[in-house]
């Protein structure tokens with residue numbers, strides 16, 4: 001049996017993996033752990049967990065993900081996104097476990113106007129991005145057998161995310177302002193989950209750093225517009241500038257990721273974000 005630990009198992013990506021893992025349960029032993037059950041900042045608990053569970057893979061979905069709060073909570077964000085990842089990397093290396101780690105488009109400053117390649121210079125502009133970049137360094141330093149996937153604008157039917165916030169707001173508001181001058185790509189967390197499971201099922205070993213998002217490009221305004229069109233909402237949507245919606249953390253204006261490397265390495269066809277949005281909305285409706 002292949003043993004797979006999913007840290008941060010109650011988060012959005014963790015829950016998407018949980019849904020998809022059900023079909024694979026006869027061949028794979030998935031162990032989903034919440035932050036309370038397995039805290040990645042606690043090295044001694046991690047060490048004993050790894051020693052007693054003969055893990056083949058660890059999918060690290062655990063992270064401090066509140067981008068604005070991270071500006072005021074720097075120590076905690078660093079502790080999870082850097083020290084926690086260092087702990088996991090050391091445990092994986094020490095036990096021959098493949099580490100599949102998730103990072104972010106926020107490692108870039110957004111000054112480019114071309115989709116970012118893996119080899120492009122990083123320059124995070126907020127604490128969350130800096131901590132995630134240092135987390136990548138920990139994986140690279142301590143765990144040879146790793147996959148790092150930088151992804152962007154994750155959403156799904158689970159946990160809190162932009163799609164679900166828009167759906168909620170459309171029920172209680174007549175109009176909504178959404179920024180149009182931050183450009184990136186929404187990514188359905190189940191599409192990323194499918195790639196991760198494909199790698200495990202096919203025992204792929206082309207380790208390294210990869211970019212993964214859905215295909216296409218959008219502003220947050222475009223994303224909201226598509227959500228409201230798909231759900232036939234009558235809410236009035238107004239585009240605004242980032243300067244009209246100040247947030248605690250600054251965000252890159254452009255963070256589209258180039259996916260050539262991931263497509264070539266794993267032979268995946270990535271759906272356009274508009275197609276994946278329809279799937280996500282259907283799955284959301286099934287749950288509600």
Ligand SMILES: NC(=O)c1ccc[n+]([C@@H]2O[C@H](COP(=O)([O-])OP(=O)(O)OC[C@H]3O[C@@H](n4cnc5c(N)ncnc54)[C@H](OP(=O)(O)O)[C@@H]3O)[C@@H](O)[C@H]2O)c1
Pocket residue numbers: 007008009010011012013014034035036038039040041060061062063064065080084102103104105132151152153154155159160
């Ligand atoms: N969401 C996005 O838009 C986005 C974009 C790009 C990249 N990413 C990356 O994608 C990954 C998955 O994100 P997500 O959207 O699934 O985030 P999420 O829903 O916030 O899930 C993160 C999970 O990590 C857990 N966690 C926090 N501290 C922990 C600790 N010390 N030990 C163990 N678990 C801990 C959290 O548990 P508690 O809730 O109990 O604290 C939460 O369940 C993250 O690495 C994130 O940085 C996300």
